[in-house]
Amino acid sequence: MKCLICGAPYKSPPTWSKLFLYELDSSTCIRCFGKFEKSQSVIDFADFRGTPFDGAVDSVFSLYSYNEAMKEYLHQYKFLQDVALATVFAGKLQQAFQSKEGIVVPIPMHPDKLVLRTFAQVDELLNAAQTSYQHVLSKITTEAQGKKTKKERLKTTNLFEEIQTIQPTNYILFDDIYTTGATIHHAAKILKDAGAKRVEAITLIKG
Amino acid sequence: MNEQLQQFLSGRIWLREHTPFPREVIDAHIDSGHIHLKPGITTSTEPNLFWQSKKNVCNRCHNTNQSYFHSFNCARCNQICTYCRHCIRMGRVSSCSELLLWDKQHARGANAHVFAWNGKLTPLQQKASEELLSSVERNESHLIHAVCGAGKTELLFPAIFASLQAGKRVCVAAPRTDVILELFPRFQKVFPNTTIHALYGGAPDQHGFAELVLATTHQLYRFERAFDVVFVDEADAFPYYADETLQQAVTKAANPDAAIHYVTATPTKSLKTTNQSVLTRRYHGHNLPVPRFDSLWGYTRKLKKGKIPPKLEAWINKKVEMKTPFLIFLPTIEMLENFPSDLPRVHAEHPYRKELVMQLREKKIPGLLTTTILERGITIENVHVAVVGAEQPIFTSSALIQISGRVGRSVQYPEGDIVFFHHGISREMDKAQDAIEGWNRA
Numbered sequence: 001m002k003c004l005i006c007g008a009p010y011k012s013p014p015t016w017s018k019l020f021l022y023e024l025d026s027s028t029c030i031r032c033f034g035k036f037e038k039s040q041s042v043i044d045f046a047d048f049r050g051t052p053f054d055g056a057v058d059s060v061f062s063l064y065s066y067n068e069a070m071k072e073y074l075h076q077y078k079f080l081q082d083v084a085l086a087t088v089f090a091g092k093l094q095q096a097f098q099s100k101e102g103i104v105v106p107i108p109m110h111p112d113k114l115v116l117r118t119f120a121q122v123d124e125l126l127n128a129a130q131t132s133y134q135h136v137l138s139k140i141t142t143e144a145q146g147k148k149t150k151k152e153r154l155k156t157t158n159l160f161e162e163i164q165t166i167q168p169t170n171y172i173l174f175d176d177i178y179t180t181g182a183t184i185h186h187a188a189k190i191l192k193d194a195g196a197k198r199v200e201a202i203t204l205i206k207g
Numbered sequence: 208m209n210e211q212l213q214q215f216l217s218g219r220i221w222l223r224e225h226t227p228f229p230r231e232v233i234d235a236h237i238d239s240g241h242i243h244l245k246p247g248i249t250t251s252t253e254p255n256l257f258w259q260s261k262k263n264v265c266n267r268c269h270n271t272n273q274s275y276f277h278s279f280n281c282a283r284c285n286q287i288c289t290y291c292r293h294c295i296r297m298g299r300v301s302s303c304s305e306l307l308l309w310d311k312q313h314a315r316g317a318n319a320h321v322f323a324w325n326g327k328l329t330p331l332q333q334k335a336s337e338e339l340l341s342s343v344e345r346n347e348s349h350l351i352h353a354v355c356g357a358g359k360t361e362l363l364f365p366a367i368f369a370s371l372q373a374g375k376r377v378c379v380a381a382p383r384t385d386v387i388l389e390l391f392p393r394f395q396k397v398f399p400n401t402t403i404h405a406l407y408g409g410a411p412d413q414h415g416f417a418e419l420v421l422a423t424t425h426q427l428y429r430f431e432r433a434f435d436v437v438f439v440d441e442a443d444a445f446p447y448y449a450d451e452t453l454q455q456a457v458t459k460a461a462n463p464d465a466a467i468h469y470v471t472a473t474p475t476k477s478l479k480t481t482n483q484s485v486l487t488r489r490y491h492g493h494n495l496p497v498p499r500f501d502s503l504w505g506y507t508r509k510l511k512k513g514k515i516p517p518k519l520e521a522w523i524n525k526k527v528e529m530k531t532p533f534l535i536f537l538p539t540i541e542m543l544e545n546f547p548s549d550l551p552r553v554h555a556e557h558p559y560r561k562e563l564v565m566q567l568r569e570k571k572i573p574g575l576l577t578t579t580i581l582e583r584g585i586t587i588e589n590v591h592v593a594v595v596g597a598e599q600p601i602f603t604s605s606a607l608i609q610i611s612g613r614v615g616r617s618v619q620y621p622e623g624d625i626v627f628f629h630h631g632i633s634r635e636m637d638k639a640q641d642a643i644e645g646w647n648r649a
């Protein structure tokens with residue numbers, strides 16, 4: 001196999017977890033994968049206390065920190081549109097979802113943006129991780145989150161709307177990156193208001 | 208017809224999304240037949256005995272290695288779409304992308320070229336330069352086989368000037384960005400009236416029609432039938448030699464009847480040209496420093512334990528004490544990253560490579576640890592060099608010759624220490640030493 005990131009040939013060593021848990025094969029060499037750092041930061045929701053979003057999210061778990069290697073990865077995956085890189089974290093993401101119970105809901109992209117990017121980067125990560133999901137939400141604004149201040153992001157009314165009936169059960173939101181938490185909180189509030197029991201979130205990266 | 212568009216697209220094969228022109232302008236030129244459209248990827252189905260296999264070709268970089276293609280559900284064309292990962296850094300080319308080619312008369316330069324060089328060639332350089340010029344005039348391919356530090360660039364000048372004056376479009380290609388960055392200001396001085404573009408990954412936008420293009424071989428993926436004359440500098444350098452598509456890129460960028468000329472210290476056997484010139488002397492006339500071999504038994508183990516082998520440590524300390532700038536070449540990135548010292552280090556992915564080389568030149572740092580990335584193209588006055596693990600396969604004889612070629616390049620310091628630290632002498636080490644001694648005798 002050739003490493004998807006550096007192109008060098010590599011062999012993925014057999015491990016016990018692969019034999020018994022059917023862990024997905026990594027698509028990168030050990031050197032490249034070793035450059036990603038596990039996220040150590042504890043995410044609190046202090047920013048949302050006393051706002052309408054207070055209590056919308058029950059927990060957030062982010063797998064990796066936003067270091068140089070991750071920046072480079074995200075650049076190649078999203079901006080150079082290298083869809084193949086969706087498989088890099090397949091094994092780790094699959095594990096993360098196996099430890100939780102609930103309906104997985106990827107944060108959606110606006111349809112116009114989707115045509116420009118040619119693929120939904122969040123959905124593709126889940127496809128690679130062989131994790132099933134439901135499109136429960138749709139995006140109703142195209143304004144880029146990154147260009148707004150934190151206050152503005154919180155104020156914006158309804159980034160999403162539900163396109164399916166919400167069940168009184170557990171939901172797990174999934175996004176590529178958790179930065180201020182506004183996106184996840186907006187999505188969670190919609191689910192909670194419509195009757196979801198618990199809303200947890202997993203993101204690949206903590207920005 | 209839009210003249211700026213003509214100047215921009217002449218000789219190029221360009222991803223539609225990346226053109227700096229409005230959509231309507233491009234559309235109008237497609238309708239009038241000035242622009243020819245090509246799909247990004249051509250997929251053909253080859254019937255085999257038992258199954259059908261798909262074969263993709265990237266129409267920009269001409270890659271046919273199927274492991275570099277990836278297919279996905281595309282939201283733009285709503286089909287299974289295939290893209291080329293081989294040239295993705297220049298903007299992704301997929302089945303539903305459109306490549307633009309200028310299909311009418313190419314733009315022409317209108318500059319009155321001036322040759323503003325008053326340096327002097329040595330008799331050996333002069334001879335090679337004249338031989339090259341006459342090959343260029345007869346449009347026959349030519350190889351300049353010159354030792355490191357022979358002064359190869361200046362002997363190209365007369366042939367380039369003659370080509371420019373004949374109204375030809377000229378390309379000087381080199382495999383590495385560092386080399387292009389070094390050549391650009393020199394060429395601007397020598398040809399002050401010529402429009403010159405320097406193209407490399409991350410280069411700024413440059414306007415107008417360039418009669419002379421300096422480009423990394425990678426950038427040539429974005430040209431097709433553009434050049435009447437091509438000079439390939441350091442023709443054997445990784446990754447050019449290693450990557451067949453890069454060699455095809457050079458051929459594709461040239462006009463079908465254009466001669467391609469090569470300049471290198473270490474020609475590979477596969478390099479075939481009609482004519483050739485050999486330069487066995489440096490421009491300053493001194494002998495090439497001959498590498499010496501010194502054993503460094505078990506260096507891998509010692510370095511892994513976090514200890515610098517005593518002989519190597521003594522070598523470093525002496526250079527630091529004498530204030531002699533030095534380079535230490537290491538065989539792997541791991542060894543480079545884990546080397547137990549505070550010395551700065553550079554490798555291919557290092558963002559501050561240029562700056563660190565500058566600091567070494569200005570003696571702001573005592574020395575640098577490096578992978579083979581710095582084996583060629585850089586000149587540092589009075590630099591001394593050690594290769595650690597010279598017996599390892601990455602150090603081919605041509606890599607070792609290039610590395611040795613860093614030493615003694617200036618007239619003020621024509622000598623200097625070049626040592627191959629090893630755990631057993633390899634054939635490649637012997638070959639490199641023999642070649643250098645052979646040139647000194649010639």
Ligand SMILES: [Zn+2]
Pocket residue numbers: 003004005006007008028029030031032033
């Ligand atoms: Zn790798």
Ligand SMILES: [Zn+2]
Pocket residue numbers: 265266267268269270291292293294295300
């Ligand atoms: Zn390509």
Ligand SMILES: [Zn+2]
Pocket residue numbers: 118281282283284285286288301302303304
């Ligand atoms: Zn497509």
